[in-house]
Amino acid sequence: MNSRSRRILGALVVIVALGLLPSILNETDLRNFARFLVLVLAVLGVNVAVGAGGIVSLGHSVFVGVGAFAFVSLCEDLGVPILLALPFAALISGLVGVVLGFPSLRVRNSQYALVSFGYAIAFPPFARWCRTITGGPTGRTLERTIWVPDWLPLSDIEVRYSVAMLTVFACGLLATNYLSGRWGRSAKAQRDDALAAATFGVPISRSRSGVLGLSAGLSGMAGALSILLFPYANISEYTVMMSLRLYASAVIGGLGSAVGSLWGVMSLWLLPMLGRLIGLGGGADLIFGLSVLLLSYSQVDGIVGLVREMRRRMTSGRNG
């Protein structure tokens, strides 16, 4: 079996498994699982920008927020059906990503990190100002329900979870294909050496804008999906801390690979537990920060890098 058909088979298995989940899990577990997957998508957005594009962005809470509010606004103010509003919200978020990412074409990466940090800080006041869209301090509620055909034996809430899970899966496929394809290669080339990449004909600006747009679109889709699952959007969620947590999970999971985002979000759950086991109080954020700190001392590229290293050692041991 070649790798292409194996990949298609794998995708089918995952889709069937995800489709069966609502009938196996109870509502709480389903909710938590869907929340987990949506978070993975948000981290994947960061991962694409930082890992593939080399553009350190601390502003991804903005894109999650834009996706969420765009989704609510499209559904409630313009009456767009939910399934159509989802891609449009992601598209809007992606465009915002391209526009806000414009400084990254001109300034150095460490400086763009500052600028994007500024985006994350300035977003809540700005969103409070746009109260027709964001609802100001009271937030917005998604009241529109999803259209379920009569023959489907699923409740409204189960359909929502299925839509969310399938969308996350589709976005994950999109991102991995992007990363391993032509555009991903040119993004990585400009990340490693912009001058050399330009000499080989990589359009630097377009490549960087594309990476940021995709990354913001993925995170925006995560924002929209989280509203689909929990139909309430409030400014106070999209804070600097959210950005920092997303960034930390991307780094802990391992930059530059889609699986890394999965690991990163898992560590979002596991690390605080681990911290409690060894008696380290002080909350999840501290453990997160310490993990990133430890990683920055080593040459290891997150959990993915750790796994890769272990696998390499094991195979080399077997051969020699």
Added chain:
Amino acid sequence: MTLLLQRILDGLFNGSIYAALAVALAISHRATGRINLAQGEIGLVGAFVALALASPVGAFVAGSTLFAHLPGHPFSLRLATVVAVAVAAVFGAGLQAFVMRDFADLNPQRALNRSIALLICVSALSSGWWGGRARQFGELFPSSSRDYIGIFGARLRYTTIGAWVIVLLVCGIVHLFLTSTRTGLAFRALTAHRESAELSGIQPRRLMALGWAISGALAATAAALAASMSLIDTSLMFRTLIYGLAAVTLGGFDSLKGAVFGGIIVAQAQTLLPGYAGLPSEMSIVGALIVLILVLITRPWGLFGHRPVERV
């Protein structure tokens, strides 16, 4: 006309905060050649220590029970702030000496990760201890409704004067230290050219820690001033940091004078723009962001900085 003057004078107070934070950012940047994103948070820890020193045990400020054994606790807020500024200096030096030892030698991506990790850690620490609700910090200077000097009908409040006296005093001491002591000379040599400085026998470790101590003290001063103006909570310095970053970028990272002027300009823009453009005052943070972006794009070395020359 009086309104314009009043707005300018009001903006001066914020200017002192941003100037102090901007100078702190500039000094720590000089010490390690990298931006310290946790600078504001280090200062915030200082301000919370001041609060803990000045609060009675019953006020439920974390740390106040720790200091309760000291004779004379709770201290007056001014004394507490002075002590806390020293504590923040030690804290900054300790972070640099133990956590950020190799900050200057890391590759850019790793250094950025380190800086972000430090930001998350310090912020998580202060949220863990002092998180929850916003608290009253108290007044550092006489600030009743009569404590002002009238200038053409506008009021220059004592708090503004006091803040500027403190900030200029501290900046003056730092400037004197840098220009007329042996250690200051070594520090400048390290900033100007790391390798040559190390080759001529300068020990970078001590100087880097010293730079972070100075910037920690300045950041704590900024945090205490910012807290005395409004309430103190764990997100106080996130907001202030953007103005500080805009100020230091505007002034240029390698110029103390520039950082002070940058602080004044950013603060004036903050008070004047919403006042005359009819925007809510919260939107001024977007203004600071636009200043930051425009300066980075058009003149990344700032108004007072030196244009870097790159050897190919």
